[in-house]
Amino acid sequence: MARTPAPGTRRRIMLVASRLFRDHGVRAVGMQQVIDETGLGKSLLYREFPSKDELVAAWLRESDEEWWRIAEDAIDRHTGDPVRRLFALVELTAESARSPGFHGCVFYNTSLEFRDDDHPGRREALAHLRRMRDRLRVLGMEAGAERPDDLADALMLVIGGLYVSAAALGPDGPARVAVSTAETLIREHCPVPAAAGA
Template identity: 30%
Template sequence: MRPSRKDELIDKALEIFYRDGFHATGMDKLVHETGISKTSMYKYFATKEDLILATLERRHEQFTALLTEGPAARADSPKGQLMASFDTLQEWIASEGFNSCMFIKASSEFQDPSHPIHQMAAMHKRALTEHMANLARKAGAKEPEALARQLMLLKEGAIVTAHIQGKAFAAPDAKDAARTLINLACPE
């Protein structure tokens, strides 16, 4: 099944929202940059908010794939995969289009916790944390949920810091701290 026009719209809107922000991106800009008419857009999505939600769903799918495939290809052991997830993070941060995390930015622009966009961001982070907790559990960590949450803090911190301060230190620092926490929590 070739990508439908709707899929195309989601992909391009995702790119533009990620690059320029949500409030800063008007529907007219989307029309101009995607070449898709406004009528068609509003055929696919009733409101701008619905379109934003669709782009976040896609982003969530992309990251679920990245976070499960990436580290799995790098290491066999669960402990190795925990560490490898920080290499994946480093690669992402170093990549050209990196511009912080779309969900962090979404929750910055839609702050009300009951807002669907904010809740989608919470769901995404919850899923990532659970994935880390599963790895931590398999790695034999004493308190896998706590370790997972702490490693997530390092990742969120690295993303935000790389975005604000630059890419130089954030990812390696996160990896160093993660190594300390993982080695201490997971008996060899």
């Protein structure tokens, strides 16, 4: 008779996989490493996640949900100030890039690790990035941007550059000007100036 997984088994796997994937990249981590670090049997791991691809996709879905919970909370703190709401999302990305042990954005990193558009990890990563782009566009519209699509794309370039630069050269390298660059872009596109210090 098959053993019933203990409560919290899936959570335990996800916590270990998340740390390993963030620290080493997805391709560098094998299922045996996840098994070893969780202390679980192989059958328990594969019962929860029948393949590494499914584990990667589940990790990215959970990372996406966590990111948007934090992001929407940051945005909602500025209800009534649409320009500040837009700027809050950029600030949040800068804060994450300054966090200790930052190795880059897991969504950008994973999308680059897997070039096949049908790979579950790449699909989840790109879904997050498209959602980010769309959220910036909507926030730009709410802030009165004359060309919200252009503003969203420009801010995506700033955010992507911020993540890559911070991972490679640290937060005190070129990433340090990302927030002021985003503020300049928002000022150029929106009729009401962005109040970064507000």
